[in-house]
Amino acid sequence: MPRFWHRSLGVTGMSDASISSQIRTAQEPELCANCNIRHSSLCGALSSEEINDLNNIARRKTLDPGQPHVMEGDASRDFANVTSGVAKLVRGAEDGRSQIVGLLFPSDFICGSLGTSKPKSAPHSIEAVSALELCIFPHMQFEELLHDHPSLEFKLLNRTLDELQIARDWMVLLGRKTAEERVANFFLYVTQKMATLGCQGQTSFDLPLGRADIADYIGLTLETVSRQITRLKKDGVIAFEGTKHLVHVDEEELTRRAGF
């Protein structure tokens, strides 16, 4: 049984009827027409005609859980959509410490470095957390498309600003919150993300991350994370089936415990 974040994500602000008519009239490429993130991703900025340009340079890639897409320091500058699965952005040190600086869900975008001259190395690695599917666009061609399609560039700017906001929110968590607040925040974030991904009404789902990854995301040790989760379970704020499958989340109480 596929995990729910592999399922179709639905379409925002557009009825099924209008989509299929659009497909028929403009002959959208099949890959894009059937893509579950066609309208929720960056691609949503492009019309059925324009999407051809993107489709022409796209390449699909599948990764197993744990596999890296890009390693820290690599020269990779390509762009990509996450079409299904969850990925983590990680910065690590030799001594074992590592910090997750972002999670990517379906319809999220991986942005390479812009500008033609710089051969910057990747600032963090990108690794599959669950089975991952990417739709990759080579650097040069994508950047040209970006200049040719202002709507695409504008949407990318907007998304980057959103990401910046999320990163800064996380800075507050990492710099100023207690262990309990961090864990509560994490569960709130994941719960809300899952709801956004088109599974409204879904009362249960698998956690995308294991305890070690949660720890690396919220700047704690895995033991501390485990202890806090145990506490939340004992207090009835959350409930699991096994260690990954969440079956109950009291968002109100979580918000209270999340601080601020």
Added chain:
Amino acid sequence: MPRFWHRSLGVTGMSDASISSQIRTAQEPELCANCNIRHSSLCGALSSEEINDLNNIARRKTLDPGQPHVMEGDASRDFANVTSGVAKLVRGAEDGRSQIVGLLFPSDFICGSLGTSKPKSAPHSIEAVSALELCIFPHMQFEELLHDHPSLEFKLLNRTLDELQIARDWMVLLGRKTAEERVANFFLYVTQKMATLGCQGQTSFDLPLGRADIADYIGLTLETVSRQITRLKKDGVIAFEGTKHLVHVDEEELTRRAGF
């Protein structure tokens, strides 16, 4: 005597001669022609003719140290350049905890929320750290300019991506570094920033932040910051005149102590 970050920042990649000729032929507005961040800021994306559009909507604003430009939760959506001084982006809580999520130096840009429909409230306050001068652009008009001048939008996108990278680097510091590493990183960051701002060879400068602000920036208490600074002084890694004026920075040793 003005502090050094109030001084002219010089021009990147363009000789003085070529600038003045440009001014003469294109009749750049006086305010912009004399602006010390004309070419290092976002404005650098615009030609002498184009800069008129920006100049027409610009409004200057001066703030004393400690004064807020925007308060957390305000409806302000305006854009602005920092022309001189240093500002901090702060997120705070009722209980006294607060976290600085970014510093703005001359030529840095304050980006309001994009898109016509959302009346989002400010996610963090913006406060003057030293005497601050802003060049403010009203939201509506600036966003129109953004659409009319692709080079401006592209530069903004690039800068936003840079900011995102900085925020993520800081997440690693806040999530995984020890007190000593955090303080060492802070001094490295400030030292390098000061060098970038056109004061190469400058071996001494005033710290832009007091101990309390440093603490809020690197996620510690001011006591811990003070203790770590004392240690660095005793070890001869840094040297002060008074409590704010740095006269010596051993960047190599700092890098060693910064971890990673």
Added chain:
DNA sequence: CGGAAGCTTGAATATGCTCAACACGGGTGG
């Protein structure tokens, strides 16, 4: 059913925090 990976729990420890006193320095007023 067995083995491995991931998770939980416990006890001891360390790192940074809290609270509190004191020092320094620049400005003001007697």
Added chain:
DNA sequence: CCACCCGTGTTGAGCATATTCAAGCTTCCG
């Protein structure tokens, strides 16, 4: 010119929170 004051920075002692290290326990898979 000195005394005082206030904001800011330093130092100390005790404490709390999260870490470390270690053992045992589930859960998932073969």
